[in-house]
Amino acid sequence: MRLRICCPAILSFSSKTQIFALGLPRTLAMDDARALVTSLRSAYTATPTKLKLIDLYVAYAVITAIVQTLFMAVVGSFPFNAFLSGVLSCVGTAVLAVCLRMQVNKANKEFKDLPPERAFADFVLCNLVLHLVIMNFLG
Amino acid sequence: MERSSSKAGNGQASKISASPDDDQGIFRRAKRSIDDLITQARRFRLKTKQQELLIRVSALLLIYVLAFATRLFSVLRYESVIHEFDPYFNYRTTLYLTQKGFYEFWNWFDYESWYPLGRIIGGTLYPGLMVTAALLYWTLRLLSFAVHIRDVCVLTAPFFASNTAMVGYFFGKELKDPGTGLVAAAFLAICPGYISRSVAGSYDNEGVAIFALLLTFYLFVKAVNTGSLAWAVASAFAYFYMVSAWGGYIFIINLLPIYVLVLLVTGRYSLRLYVAYNTLYVLGMLLAMQIRFVGFQHVQSGEHMAAMGVFFLMQVFYLVNWVKSMVEPKLFQAFLKIAVIVTGGAGALALGVGMATGYISPWTGRFYSLLDPTYAKDHIPIIASVSEHQPTAWSSFMFDYHLLLFLFPAGLFFCFRRPTDATIFIMIYGLTSLYFAGVMVRLILVATPAVCLIGAIAVSSTLKNVCGLLREKPVGKVPERQGKDKSKGGSDQSIPFQREACIVVLAGALYLLTSYALHCTWVTSEAYSSPSIVLAARQSNGDRVIFDDFREAYFWLQHNTPPDAKVMSWWDYGYQITAMGNRTVIVDNNTWNNTHIATVGRAMSSYEDEAYEIMRSLDVDYVLVVFGGVTGYSSDDINKFLWMVRIGGGVFPVIKESDYLNNGEYRIDAAAAPKMLECLMYKLCYYRFGEVSTEYGKPPGWDRARGTVIGKKDFELEYLDEAFTTSNWIVRIYKLKPPANRK
DSSP states (O other), X not given: OOOOOSOHHHHHHHHHHHHHHXXXXXXXXXXXXXHHHHHHHHHHHTSOHHHHHHHHHHHHHHHHHHHHHXXXXXXXXOSHHXXXXXXXXXXXXXXXXXXXXXXXXXXXXXXXXXXXXXXXXXXXXXXXXXHHHHHHHHO | OHHHHHXXXXXXXXXXXXXXXXXXHHHHHHHHHXXXXXXXXXXXXXXXXXXXXXXXXXHHHHHHHHHHHTTOHHHHHSOSOOXXXXXXXXXXXXXXXXXXXXXXXXXXXXXXXXXTTOEETTTSSOTXXXXXXXXXXXXXXXXXXXXXXXXXXXXXXXXXXXXXXXXXXXXXXXXXXXXXXXXXXXXXXXXXXXXXXXXXXXXXXXXXXXXXXXHHHXXXXXXXXXXXXXXXXXXXXXXHHHHHHOTXXXXXXXXXXXXXHHHHHTTOOOXXXXXXXXXXXXXXXXXXXXXXXXXXXXXXXXXXXXXXXXXXXXXXXXXXHHHHHHXXXXXXXXXXXXXXXXXXXXXXXXXXXXXXXXXXXXXXHHHHHHHSTTHHHXXXXXXXXXXXXXXXXXXXXXXXXXXXXXXXXXXXXXXXXXXXXXXXXXXXXXXXXXXXXXXOGGGHHHHHHHHHHHHHHHHHHHHHHHHHHHHSOOOOOOTTSTTOOOSSOSOTTOOTTHHHHHHHHHHHHHHHHHHHXXXXXXXXXXXXXXXXXXXXXXXXXXXXXXXXXXXXXXHHHHHHSOTTOEEEOOGGGHHHIIIIIOOEESOXXXXXXXXXXXXXXXXXXXXXXXXXXXXXXXXXXXXXXXXXTTTTXXXXXHHHHHHHHHHHXXXXXXXXXXXXXXXXXOOOSTTSOHHHHHBHHHHHHHTTGGGOOOSTTSXXXXXXXXXXXXXXXXXXXXXXXXXXXXXXXXXXXXXEOOOOOOO
């Protein structure tokens, strides 16, 4: 199962194919989808560059995880712990980056009092723990 | 008088008034110095906040010491010895760890148990307890305290019980306020439900695991409340400690998804929840997979799939929320429809494919029997035979919780009144754990922290309200309020005799809490402080007599048998024989191989010649049975015999339970079934018992545990020799005769 965190490109591709598969009235659904895509695109360009950077990092991590899974499907899953550590390191760092994005985003009222330096320090610490465990798990 | 004289003449007055002035001067100086002292003492007088801190810290210190001290009954009455059966295995492995080091321990293959199969101990145990005890031992040694590892093992559980009480304090503080924390810590320190598995000497996984459980929950709730990644990482480490300590971590990995789902459904989702749960899930799962016994279960076992499902659900949920914040509602509806259909379809597809191909294993019998209590009796007799796995009676609940049982609904009421994320968590934890505690006696232990916390919420909220009412200043007559004729003062809502009612409530609370403390101490002293390896009884003249037969038998084995001798006994005693007798056993308490145990069960229930063939095939040299006929000890092998038959019959259909019953009744007297009187277990237990007079006025061969005379008294053993019987006949050891010459 793929993590669908971000990137409008992936979203628009899948929404188009799904609508074809469901056989909804094509003209209406296509218009809807197109309007959805354009509004998403315009809203996304308005986000600050810092957040877009984090989103790019998340996209990279998710794509790496997908590539590893496809590779495993081709060559087999032995040794399983190596596969798991590879995929989980990508998934883990994507999740942590999303948490960082949430904490740094000024639009979130819940994290108003959290200084962004503290958020980044937490992010680095968690990534350190994650990769230490991954290195132990790689075998 | 002095003043008038001093007024009269100043010159002389100065000389004359020197002596009366001295007296007054002394008086004035004394008064001044006392005033100085008082002002100095006032500087040390604490402000209210500091007073409160002092009271809290001293209360916590006392609770810490109390939690440790109340668990020491058996050490004071008997000696510092390890109790029960399972702790002996833990002790043996800890000993191995301290002697040989971590690498040898982690890769240990034990050839002394489960002959001839052996056991991969390194990969089939939960190392948390052993590593904790070893670390404590090495720390104490480093500080040059020359302690023995056995003493460290005996006292590990009380030490961690004190720590659990401290974590209970912090958890209560997080739930409501420091007052709740103090009450929760006090309840936890002496609650019998927890004491039963954490007395000094009970060196078992639960002693450390409950600490890890409560710590994980506390850190998770803290992470949800603050939304900080640091607390979430800490909770992941606490979860790792829990996974390393006990198989009950399944409870955590299933409770957290349920909690998240409840929050999502009730609309209390927040970004803090995302941070807390996802960090704990990913990091916790990775850390948990470092324990070899757990392995890849987090991604392959059906019991862990709920957590993964909720993980993906959260990603979808927050993606949808993020899109919602960016587009207008009409378009968002379309997007929502697509997202729901895609997610539902993909999830169902993945689950279906996983279960159909068998990649995701279904729920194992151990945990399935929690959902369906009748499952074990029909399908897995070994699980059903353990006494701790029986459903709980009401009396057990009252015995183990006392007052907390009544405070639990009251606490739930207070939680419902002003629900926060933390109180919703404790409610879910309390309700699910109480359900499971009703299914299995052993799980009362898991419910104890929740019950203590919820009870503490009830007590603390009630006392806070009552004390608040008590402290209100009565406002006397209120003349400007017309139409209100109140003679007793207070606010509009005050009831008559308010102060008196508050004092009555306080006195009642004092009485109830005192009776709780007395009950807990009594229960600890009477019921949970017996090292079952040493039995005690009272003679008719009141003297205490100690039966140390078990250790007598094991040490006889150690000193009088060849080092590679193999001992066959029922699986209950396996760990003790390996740890204290230091001999190879056929089956032990790990019960990982049902067929091997069934073979032993079949041997015990067969006729002597058939049993001899089975025992020769297993290379058995000695057979050990436990017999309570002389002392009246009721947990002996004759009372367990039907379980041996059932387990043996589960694998070998030649053993039928009905053969051993007479009209459905299990008897060992003259009316017993004929196969019962001829089977190996009967012969081994009652050999030469027909000559023994056990009670005054009863015929010889009177079995005190069953209360009858035995059915067959004079018989000889054809294939075994009696090797050793302990002084009170509790443990009997027989040696196999070598095969006779061919005729």
